[in-house]
Amino acid sequence: MKKLLPILLCPIVWLLILQCTTNKEVDLIVYNANIYTVDSSFSQVQAFAVKNGVFVDIGTTQEIRDKYIAKEEFDAEGKPIYPGFYDAHAHFFMLAELLEQVDLNGTRSLGEVIEKLKAYQKAYPDKKWITGGGWDQNLWEDKTFPTKDSLDKYFPETAIFLSRVDYHAALVNSKALEIAHVDSAHVVEGGLIAADSIGMPTGLLIDNAMQLVSQHIPDPEERPLLLGLRRAQDSLFSVGLTSIVDAGLTLEQLEYLKKFYQQDSLKIRDYAMIAGNPNSIEKYIKEGFYESDRLSIRSVKLMADGALGSRGACLLDHYHDAPTRGFLLHSPQEFDQVIKKLANSDFQVNTHAIGDSANRLMLDTYGKYLKNGKKRRWRIEHAQVIAPADFSKFAQFHIIPSVQPSHATSDMYWAEERLGPTRIKGAYAYKELLKQYGKLALGSDFPVEHFNPLYGFHAAVARVDKTGFPNGGFQTENAITREDALRGMTIWAAFASFQEKKRGSIERGKDADFVVLDNDIMTAELPDLRLIKTLRTVIGGETVFHR
Structure with a gap:
């Protein structure tokens, strides 16, 4: 029996050893890295372990490699790693559409626009509609708004619809007006x-x-739409984006997203806002929240006014360069009614507000009905022009400023012409907004701006364009620190979407979303920030892009 005992114990011993090994088995170990966790203390570590799509441990390279056995190991060779970048205000469907349309971004004249349209028609001669986007008359020598005359000359039988860069104005030709039965300049x-x-x-x-x-432009069919979204998604992955806020979708678009995510056809995490208006909000409230691993629908986006570039932003006083104050997209009474309804629901409210009048109206209306602002996390999208007396309302009512730093460096060439030398000081005031609320949700507003989050990071901290203009920066008193900018595109963006416990930082138990760059945005020279490349993008432990 004594000789038999060791033989009997051997399987037990081996079973214990195997169990011990199994307990420490993980899917991925990343080591020898410079990892910015973006946790509460903004700590840096060297390594982490991932299992079942979440971070299970972080620490030094030796600690993690001694403690775990992984199916896959990744030696970062000292490269910087950050939480997956989170764009807090974007337009996924619009980017997908633009990738299939005529891209007019950067065009320097109406003539160049026409040439791009002619080339597109030559490539697709059977199209009855030609759509495009991105033109900006502020970049042209003649800065007056274009008319349909040139479009009619070259495209008499093809309908043309060209969105301005801000997507708050469009240039159309006579054929498009004919199809829409618009034959007079009536009041809208x-x-x-x-x-x-x-x-x-x-x-x-x-x-x-x-x-x-x-409304007369044919909608894309399901398969081309999915392919367009996948193409757009690939572009986002290539710059380190793992999560986006989809700022305003129709019910039809939301249904497509639900279907695509249920089929595992899309991978990017999408916090989708319902495009609401005062006349249809009841329908949205009855449907309630929708939550899955990659898709969340629990907020409504309202539109208070238009854009500064097209003079549709609603201002307290006249534009400095035109006898108009812009306009609201609905009446104050309609906004009051819809905010009251939403305050009695569980939905988050996020409102596009550009002009100081629109911002004042929405801040005051939020404040009128919000009973627990800190918990509700309602947002103002853009918060672009704020009157001095209204900044404190972000703190008073606990309203999150959701801003897009690239707008400052895109608009700075002409913004003072629109606003004048005094009012411009309350525009693009990101540091002041941060001081009031304590957090900023940073986004790009793509495709209005480029989707690369490092362009926004650069604009936020340097306040210059890609050429370094202007010397010394644009209103640099409102530049923010690199640490705050990184928080704004990770953990604060997640917070603004009720997701800070799941993502936005590299911590135990959170989704293993991270990005590897070829240079450190926290220490690189300012002119180099826009040149930094994404080496790897990972969502839930799965590599979705690598260079």
């Missing part, structure tokens, strides 16, 4: 049909007037 609530000297449409449509024509 919350919009404008620009007219010539005899009252006929010039082809320029602003804000709500755009819908008169856009």
Whole structure:
């Protein structure tokens, strides 16, 4: 029996050894890295372990490699690693559409626009509609708004719809107006049909007037739509984005997203806002929240006004360069009613507000109905022009400023012309907004701006464009620190979407979303920030992009 005992014990001993090894088995170990965890103390570590799509441990390279056995190991060779980048305000469907349309970003004249349209028509001669986006008359020598005359000359039988860079104005031709039965410059609530000297449409449509024509553009079919979203997703992965806020989707678009995510056809994490208006909000409230691993629908986006570049932003006083104050897209009474309804629901409210009048109205209306602002986390999207007396309301009512730093460096060439030397001081005031609320949710507003989050990071901390203009920076008193900028595109963006316990930092138990860059954005020279490349993007422990 004594000789038999060791033989009997051997399987037990081996079983204990195997159990011990199994307990320490993980899917991935990343080591020899410079990891910015973006936790509460902004700590840096060398390594972490991932299992079942979450971070299970972090520490030194020796600690993690001694403690765990992994199916896959990744030696970062000293490269910097950050939580997956989170774009707090974006337009996924619009980016997918633009990738299939005529991209007019950076065009320097209407003539260049025409040439791009002619090239597109040559490539796709059977298309009955040509759509595009990205033109900005502020970049042209002639800064007046274009008209349909040139479009009519070259495209008499093809309908043309060209969104301005801010997507708050569009240039259309006579064929598009004919299809939409728009034959006069009549009044449109919350919009404008620009007219010539005899009252006929010039082809320029602003804000709500755009819908008169856009509703006639054929919707993409399901498969091309999915392929377009995948193509857009690949572009986002290539710059380190793992999560986005989809700022305003129709019910049809939301249903497509639900279907695509249920089929595992999309991987990027999407916090989708319902595009709401005062007339349809009841329908959204009844449907309630939708939550899955990659898709969340629990907020409503309202539109208070238009954009500064197209003079649709609603200002307290006249534009400095035009006898107009812009306009609201709905009446104050309508906004009051819808905010009251939403305050009695569980939905988060996020409102596009550009002008100081629109911001004041929405801040005051939020404050009127919010009973627990800190818990509700309602947001102002853009918060672009704020009157001095209104900054404190972000703190008073616990309203999150959701801003896009690239807007400051895109608009700075002409913003003072619109606002004047005094009012411009309350525009793009990110440091002051941070001081008030204590957090900023940072996004890009793509495709209005480029989707690369490092462009926004650069704009936030340097306040210059890609060429380094202006020397010394634009209103640098409102630049923010690199640490705050990184928090804004990770943990604070997650907080603004009720997701800070799941993602936004590299901590035990959180989703293993992270990005590896070829240079450290926390220490690189300012001119080099926009040149830094993404080496690897990982979502839930799965590599979705690598260079």
